Amino acid sequence: MFGSLATLQPRQLAAQVLNFALVLSTAFMLWKGLSVFTDSSSPIVVVLSGSMEPAFQRGDLLFLWNRGQETQVGEVVVYNVRGKDIPIVHRVIRRFGGGSAPLQLLTKGDNNAADDTELYARGQSYLDRSQDIVGSVVGYVPFVGYVTILLSEYPWLKTAMLIFMALTVVLQRE
Amino acid sequence: MHNTLTRVQNVFGFFTSVAFAVAAAIAMSVLLSPQTPSASLELRNVQVVKGRPHYYSTKREEYAHVKFDLDADLTSLFSWNTKQLFLYITASYPSSDPTIIPPSEAVIWDAIIPSDYAPLHPNTYIHPTSKTAPKPKKSAKGKGKKEVGKPYPAGASPGIVRLDNQKPKYQITDVSGKIAERENATLTLHWNVQPWVGALVWTNTKTVGRWQGLQGGEAKFAFPPLKGTEVKKDDLKTETGGERNRGSPA
Numbered sequence: 001m002f003g004s005l006a007t008l009q010p011r012q013l014a015a016q017v018l019n020f021a022l023v024l025s026t027a028f029m030l031w032k033g034l035s036v037f038t039d040s041s042s043p044i045v046v047v048l049s050g051s052m053e054p055a056f057q058r059g060d061l062l063f064l065w066n067r068g069q070e071t072q073v074g075e076v077v078v079y080n081v082r083g084k085d086i087p088i089v090h091r092v093i094r095r096f097g098g099g100s101a102p103l104q105l106l107t108k109g110d111n112n113a114a115d116d117t118e119l120y121a122r123g124q125s126y127l128d129r130s131q132d133i134v135g136s137v138v139g140y141v142p143f144v145g146y147v148t149i150l151l152s153e154y155p156w157l158k159t160a161m162l163i164f165m166a167l168t169v170v171l172q173r174e
Numbered sequence: 175m176h177n178t179l180t181r182v183q184n185v186f187g188f189f190t191s192v193a194f195a196v197a198a199a200i201a202m203s204v205l206l207s208p209q210t211p212s213a214s215l216e217l218r219n220v221q222v223v224k225g226r227p228h229y230y231s232t233k234r235e236e237y238a239h240v241k242f243d244l245d246a247d248l249t250s251l252f253s254w255n256t257k258q259l260f261l262y263i264t265a266s267y268p269s270s271d272p273t274i275i276p277p278s279e280a281v282i283w284d285a286i287i288p289s290d291y292a293p294l295h296p297n298t299y300i301h302p303t304s305k306t307a308p309k310p311k312k313s314a315k316g317k318g319k320k321e322v323g324k325p326y327p328a329g330a331s332p333g334i335v336r337l338d339n340q341k342p343k344y345q346i347t348d349v350s351g352k353i354a355e356r357e358n359a360t361l362t363l364h365w366n367v368q369p370w371v372g373a374l375v376w377t378n379t380k381t382v383g384r385w386q387g388l389q390g391g392e393a394k395f396a397f398p399p400l401k402g403t404e405v406k407k408d409d410l411k412t413e414t415g416g417e418r419n420r421g422s423p424a
Contacts (some may be wrong), residue, residue, distance in 0.1 A: 051419060054288060054295035055258060055368045058227075073264050073279045074364050074376060091260075093281040096349040100274040104349060108262070110286060112423040113415070117227070119423055126349065139373050141197065150371050 040066035040135035045078055045087055051109030052076070052089055058116030059146030063090065064135025070098050071105060071129055076137040077167070079107065082121040088133060090116055103129035200255050201372025202209055208384040211247035213363050213391035215263065218339050222400050223410060224346065235351035238340050240265055240282050242361060246391070249369055254301065256337035258288040259333065260366040260418040261299075265346060267359040267397070271372050280346040282361075283413065287325040287332050297416045341413045354400040363391035370375040370405040 034043045041063050047056045055064070064078055066126075071077060076091050093115060094106035104126035108115040117125060129132060151158050182408035218241040225237040242263065251259055262284035269275035300323030326334045347353050364377040379387045 022360055051423065053291065053418075054286065055260065070276065072376070073281055074260070074262055076366075076374070087298045093284075093344070094279065094346070096278045097269070098276040099273075101269075109417075109419070109423060111417050113417040114419075114421065114423050116423055137374060139201075140369065141371055142249055 005014040029125060034167065037110065038067065038135060040063050040064045042078075042087065042134055044135075045089065046148050047089055048087075048149065049089075049109075051111050052091070053111045055110055056089060056140070057142070060150055061145040062137045063139035065138045066133070066135040067079055069103070069129065069131065070105065071095065077105070078133045078134040078137065079111055079126075079127055080134060081119060082124060088116070088119065089137070094126075098129075101111075105129060105133070178311055182211075197371045201369065204253050204255050204369065204372065204375075205383060205385075208386070210251045210386050211246075211248045211251055211365075212303060212389040213244065213248070215246075215361055215363050215391050215393050216243045217361055217393045217395045218242050220395060220398060221409065222397055223405055225347075227347075233351065235347045236353045236400055237345040237347050238265070238353050239345050239412075240361065241339055242283070242342075242393070244335055244337040244340060244363065246335040246363065247333065248335070248365065250334050251330050251365065254291050255290050255369045255372060256367055257292050258286055258368045259368050260368060261285045261287060262364050262366075264362050264364060265359055266362065267348075267353075267356045277284075278348060278403075280344070282342040282344055282346055282413070284343060285325070286416065287335075289332060294311070294374070297418055299416060301326050302337070303328060325381065337414065341411060343413045343415055345410070345412060353397055356397040359395050359397055361393040363388070401403065 001112065002174050031043075034148065037043075043066075044063065047058055047060045047062060050058055062076075064076070071092060073092050073095050073132050076089060078087050078089050080087055090107040090109045091093075091109045092111075096104045104114055105128075106117070106126055151161075220238060220240045222236050222238045224234055227233055227235065246261075248259065248261070262281050264279050264281050266277045266279040268277050286297060286301050288295065303323070304327075311366070326332050327336055347355075366377075367375045369375075377388055378385060381387045
């Protein structure tokens with residue numbers, strides 16, 4: 001099985017590596033291009049918690065749009081708590097400011113009785129639209145993001161998938 | 175060329191292409207179903223009292239308690255791609271500088287109305303039933319099922335909401351803490367249609383293709399001056415929603 005690998009010409013091997021690198025860089029370019037188009041650092045997110053049930057369940061895929069500076073009450077936004085890197089998907093329930101003043105937003109999950117004041121950083125009572133918001137949800141696809149949740153909760157799945165993909169690439173010489 | 179691995183890959187590739195195409199078709203099909211939403215929203219009573227943001231806070235702020243009447247027919251918003259309707263009523267009032275800063279807005283009441291095909295979830299709106307409705311008889315077996323409230327009045331369908339002197343879910347305040355004696359406030363009904371797959375849509379007041387804009391659903395009012403101790407505690411009770419996470423937000 002691995003003997004066939006030894007008979008590969010260096011040029012063929014280099015061509016295969018180049019193909020692989022092209023596939024990876026195309027995927028990366030598409031992702032970054034979408035990021036620029038939507039003006040969001042993370043244009044597609046997976047729902048991680050059940051705080052927006054029954055609208056969004058864990059594993060749902062959300063498409064974000066960040067070019068609307070005048071976020072309205074009722075829109076679902078994704079934001080990062082200052083100092084932490086966990087994205088939270090909740091609905092805007094109050095807004096103050098906008099226009100020439102910084103837009104301040106208060107959010108709350110549909111499945112939470114309390115609003116998000118406790119989740120914000122210490123001393124922060126409202127989110128700032130220009131600083132904290134990653135994007136506003138415009139589209140939704142159910143379930144397909146669940147594989148990323150599985151990958152993060154069971155790290156051995158990541159190594160298993162990588163080994164499987166490497167094997168298929170190596171054994172298929174076409 | 176025809177080994178199992180290739181076949182599995184081809185089937186999987188075809189499956190994802192078809193699934194993608196079907197999802198896109200379902201998402202686009204909502205544009206074809208006509209919508210004729212209508213609503214009548216009226217202010218019933220508004221009181222402004224002093225309160226605290228939460229139990230241990232030392233801040234004393236003014237909170238407005240807004241009661242309203244709502245009669246809405248939003249059944250046409252429910253298409254085959256509708257998972258739920260998130261209805262919410264907001265109170266908006268002009269900012270300190272109306273020429274350059276848009277009005278401030280806060281939600282006073284919201285409700286999650288699922289479509290009849292959505293799986294049962296505890297976080298659902300339960301429409302208040304009239305007090306004169308006859309009580310259901312207990313089943314003969316003795317192990318009677320608990321009567322689950324529906325998100326619409328008896329005999330109606332999802333999207334019909336008839337509320338009389340409805341208490342708000344949230345008492346609202348301004349970021350400055352002062353909300354008494356503000357003029358030119360507006361009570362507005364909004365909705366957010368959550369699809370099974372596709373784009374989320376919000377209230378449309380203008381007609382777009384087959385979707386007519388919302389008729390009605392607005393009421394103008396003014397916040398009254400601060401009331402003192404003459405307000406009864408009962409009058410300030412708020413409505414409890416169906417949210418499952420009580421206490422600290424998740």
